[in-house]
Every structure is written in C-alpha cells, then in structure tokens.
Amino acid sequence: MLGDMTAPDFQQQLRDVALRVTRPRLAVLEAVHASPHADTESLIAAARALLPDVSHQAVYDSLHTLTQAGLVRSIKPAGSVARYETRTGDNHHHVVCRSCGDIADVDCAVGHVPCLTASDSHGFVIDEAEVIYWGLCPDCSSRPL
Amino acid sequence: MLGDMTAPDFQQQLRDVALRVTRPRLAVLEAVHASPHADTESLIAAARALLPDVSHQAVYDSLHTLTQAGLVRSIKPAGSVARYETRTGDNHHHVVCRSCGDIADVDCAVGHVPCLTASDSHGFVIDEAEVIYWGLCPDCSSRPL
DNA sequence: CCACTTTTCTTGAACGAGTCAAGACTTGGG
DNA sequence: CCCAAGTCTTGACTCGTTCAAGAAAAGTGG
Numbered sequence: 152m153l154g155d156m157t158a159p160d161f162q163q164q165l166r167d168v169a170l171r172v173t174r175p176r177l178a179v180l181e182a183v184h185a186s187p188h189a190d191t192e193s194l195i196a197a198a199r200a201l202l203p204d205v206s207h208q209a210v211y212d213s214l215h216t217l218t219q220a221g222l223v224r225s226i227k228p229a230g231s232v233a234r235y236e237t238r239t240g241d242n243h244h245h246v247v248c249r250s251c252g253d254i255a256d257v258d259c260a261v262g263h264v265p266c267l268t269a270s271d272s273h274g275f276v277i278d279e280a281e282v283i284y285w286g287l288c289p290d291c292s293s294r295p296l
Numbered sequence: 297m298l299g300d301m302t303a304p305d306f307q308q309q310l311r312d313v314a315l316r317v318t319r320p321r322l323a324v325l326e327a328v329h330a331s332p333h334a335d336t337e338s339l340i341a342a343a344r345a346l347l348p349d350v351s352h353q354a355v356y357d358s359l360h361t362l363t364q365a366g367l368v369r370s371i372k373p374a375g376s377v378a379r380y381e382t383r384t385g386d387n388h389h390h391v392v393c394r395s396c397g398d399i400a401d402v403d404c405a406v407g408h409v410p411c412l413t414a415s416d417s418h419g420f421v422i423d424e425a426e427v428i429y430w431g432l433c434p435d436c437s438s439r440p441l
Numbered sequence: 442c443c444a445c446t447t448t449t450c451t452t453g454a455a456c457g458a459g460t461c462a463a464g465a466c467t468t469g470g471g
Numbered sequence: 472c473c474c475a476a477g478t479c480t481t482g483a484c485t486c487g488t489t490c491a492a493g494a495a496a497a498g499t500g501g
Contacts, residue, residue: 171497173449191487206451211488216449229372232487246420255418273400274434275391281428289419316468318478336458351480356459358478377458 159184159237168220178202179213180237183223187236188245188254194235228254228283244281248288257284304329304382313365323347324358325382328368332381333390333399339380373399373428389427395436402429 161180165172175198182197183189189197195210214235217223224239228247234254246255286292306325310317320343327342328334334342340355359380362368369384373392379399391400431437 171448173497175450204451208452208489209450212449225374227372227374229370229378233374246417246422248420255420257417272391272402272429272431274437275393275400275429275431276437277391277429277431279430281430283426283428284417284420284422285424285426286417286420286422292421316477318467320479349480353460353481354479361478 164222168222170216170220174202175205175209176213176217178205179210180217180222183235184237187238188226188234190232190234192232226254244283246284246286248291249285250287250291253288255288309367313367315361315365319347320350320354321358321362323350324355325362325367328362328380329382332383332401333371333379335377335379337377371399389429391429391431393433393436394430395432398433400433
C-alpha cells in the first residue's frame with residue numbers, strides 16, 4: 152500500500168532528508184501530494200482517510216517538519232489560512248482569487264528568478280523572492296457578484 | 297503642524313475618497329504615516345497618543361476602511377501580523393527579515409509592473425503582483441545566531 | 442531480537458489576532 | 472438646528488495555531 156510505484160517514494164524522501172519515517176508523516180506527505188494548495192483542515196481530513204486516528208497536532212507538526220526539510224512548501228496569502236504543496240525548489244509562484252481564494256501555480260513570465268535582485272535592498276541579504284498574483288479565477292470573473 | 301508644509305492633509309485625503317472625517321480615522325492615518333510597516337498593536341498605541349480613548353475596534357475598522365479606500369495598504373508576510381503603510385499606488389515591494397521580521401521598501405529592479413504577466417495565468421484575471429523578498433536585514437546578517 | 446535513547450505523537454488546554462453584535466454617539470446634509 | 476446614515480464603544484467570542492506533559496514509536500548498539 153505504501154509502496155505504490157507510480158507515486159513518489161515518500162519513505163525514501165523522508166530518509167533522504169534524515170527524518171524518521173513515521174506513519175503520520177507518510178500520511179501527511181501523501182495528503183499534500185494528492186491535494187496541492189489544500190489548507191490544514193483539509194489535510195487533516197485527508198491524512199485521516201489514510202490513518203484514521205492521527206491527531207491534528209501530529210499533522211501540524213509534520214507539516215512544519217516537512218516544510219523545514221524542504222519536502223513541502225507552505226503559502227499563506229493574506230486573508231487565507233496556511234496552504235501546502237509538494238512542488239518545491241522550482242521557483243514557481245501563485246495566482247490567488249480574491250473572491251473564492253482558489254490558488255493556481257504559475258511560472259514567472261521572466262522564466263526564472265524573477266526580480267530577485269531588488270533595485271535597492273537596503274543592505275538586506277535576499278535569498279528568495281515570493282510572488283503572489285492577485286485577481287479573479289475563471290469562475291469568479293465570469294460570474295460577477 | 298509645526299510648519300511642516302510637506303505633511304499630507306489627512307482631512308482632505310479622507311474627503312477626496314468620500315469618507316467621513318472622524319477623529320479616529322485622522323489619528324489612524326497619521327499614525328500609519330508616522331510609522332510605516334507598523335503592526336496593528338503599535339498603531340493602536342500610536343493612535344491613542346493622538347486620541348487617548350480610541351477603541352481597538354475603531355482602529356481595526358479605520359484600517360479596513362482606509363485600506364479599501366486606497367489610502368493605506370496592508371501587508372501580511374507569512375508569520376507576521378498585519379502591517380500598514382501609507383505609500384500606495386506606486387508598485388513598490390518589500391524585503392522582510394526572516395530573523396527579526398523587519399520590513400523595508402524596495403522598488404523592483406525591473407522598474408515597473410514586474411512579472412505582471414504570468415506565463416500561464418490559468419484563466420485568472422490578474423490585477424496585482426505582490427512581491428516579497430525574504431532574507432536577513434543588515435543587523436541580523438552581521439550578527440548570526 | 443532486545444533494551445535503550447531520542448524523537449515523535451496524543452491529549453487537552455491555552456493563546457491571541459482579528460471579528461461580531463448591540464447600542465450610543467458623530468458627521469454632514471437639509 | 473435636526474435628523475438619518477454612518478461610526479464608534481464595549482465586551483464577548485471565534486478559530487487557526489501553538490504549548491505542555493506524558494505515552495508511544497523509531498532507530499541504534501549490543
């Protein structure tokens with residue numbers, strides 16, 4: 152069951168970053184992989200579909216750990232709760248619908264590392280540029296309130 | 297005030313956007329103008345320095361109203377509470393220190409409207425691109441933990 | 442395969458920025 | 472000056488997230 156060949160090898164992913172392989176972590180990893188941009192509540196539900204008795208705290212903890220390890224990435228658009236995805240390390244950004252909060256991935260038009268060098272960084276040592284495009288998703292823009 | 301001719305006329309700003317001129321709003325506008333990137337708690341304190349008995353709720357409400365009217369702009373970097381500034385409409389972005397949370401303004405290297413056209417917007421109608429540069433401020437980068 | 446050490450998970454309570462609601466007060470127009 | 476609409480005060484409350492203590496599981500060395 153957890154050795155599904157078509158899906159990423161989550162066990163191996165955990166070992167690769169020197170994290171212990173636990174069922175909560177596997178369930179969370181699989182849940183995030185299956186539902187990109189899902190919020191924590193949904194992920195708790197999804198993780199429980201795989202491991203019925205996981206505590207919400209274990210999910211929160213796993214998400215933090217996996218985020219720090221770089222296996223998942225968290226995004227928190229203003230006005231939204233935390234959301235997670237497994238697509239990491241490829242410098243992609245997000246479009247967020249102002250109306251329904253839906254999120255989609257976008258690659259920057261510039262192609263890579265957009266605007267990473269600010270004109271005047273005030274002495275800050277910058278290591279990441281996070282871009283959020285705000286607008287309306289197809290559904291919401293075609294169905295104005 | 298004190299002969300400062302460059303100080304914005306906050307009363308006029310409110311009238312220009314068809315908002316009622318109330319003392320809480322003036323106090324909040326002035327507070328935000330005086331302390332760019334301040335969080336709500338600081339702004340409540342700053343507003344009370346000008347108008348001792350403002351309720352926190354009036355400050356929250358004013359901030360929302362002023363934000364909607366475009367007189368102030370709010371920013372909420374992940375892991376931080378809401379912060380506000382009066383510099384609006386000039387497409388500038390922010391550098392946020394991962395360590396101390398300090399924020400500074402930056403103009404995008406591209407000069408204007410950076411990356412506003414995503415490569416594939418998935419049908420979203422985009423109206424704004426928000427950029428946050430993450431890194432370490434001068435103090436934190438020179439004094440590693 | 443077992444005992445041990447460390448990390449992780451469970452349970453349950455707590456926190457705090459922000460929001461809601463009802464009634465009193467202001468603002469600005471007439 | 473008066474009034475209706477819009478704002479503010481007060482105080483309770485929500486809910487995503489975090490904290491804490493003890494129980495359980497993972498990995499390690501014997």
